[in-house]
Amino acid sequence: MLSENDNEKIIEELKKIVKQKGLKYTEQREIVLSILLHAQEHLTAEEVYNEIKKRYSDSNIGIATVYRALSFLEEVDLITSITFGTDGKKYESNAKSHHDHLICTNCGKIIEFMDEEIEKRQDKIAKKNKFKIVSHSMQLYGTCETCQG
Structure with a gap:
């Protein structure tokens, strides 16, 4: 907050x-x-x-x-x-620190997460391809625990 x-x-x-x-x-x-x-x-x-x-x-x-x-x-x-x-x-x-999203396609619930391994992997892929990332946003779609039940 x-x-x-x-x-x-x-x-x-x-x-x-x-x-x-x-x-x-x-x-x-x-x-x-x-x-x-x-x-x-x-x-x-x-x-x-x-x-x-x-x-x-x-x-x-x-x-x-x-x-x-x-x-x-x-x-x-x-x-x-x-x-x-x-x-x-x-x-x-946009004032929050960087994070990615899990989005439930059933109820619309959004779960924010941050994963250092994913961030490092993205940087590695960019470097390998001589690509400079200026920003990114990752959204993973599926169903939340409640909607799976």
């Missing part, structure tokens, strides 16, 4: 990016980013919207604004998403 200080730095980064792009800073983007910074799990746009209604009840942010904010935040690399076919996307903050 990120500290409030880390969250403030990320919000400052958002303000800097918006200024660099010559765009207007909006509180809506900050609220959407804040929801994802505090989230314990990956959230759909609808779940972000529902959290906003709960935690920022006096704001009048509509679902279309949430989608636009998510799209912008992903474009500037402050958040990332996983696509779930007909279920759309689930979002998370």
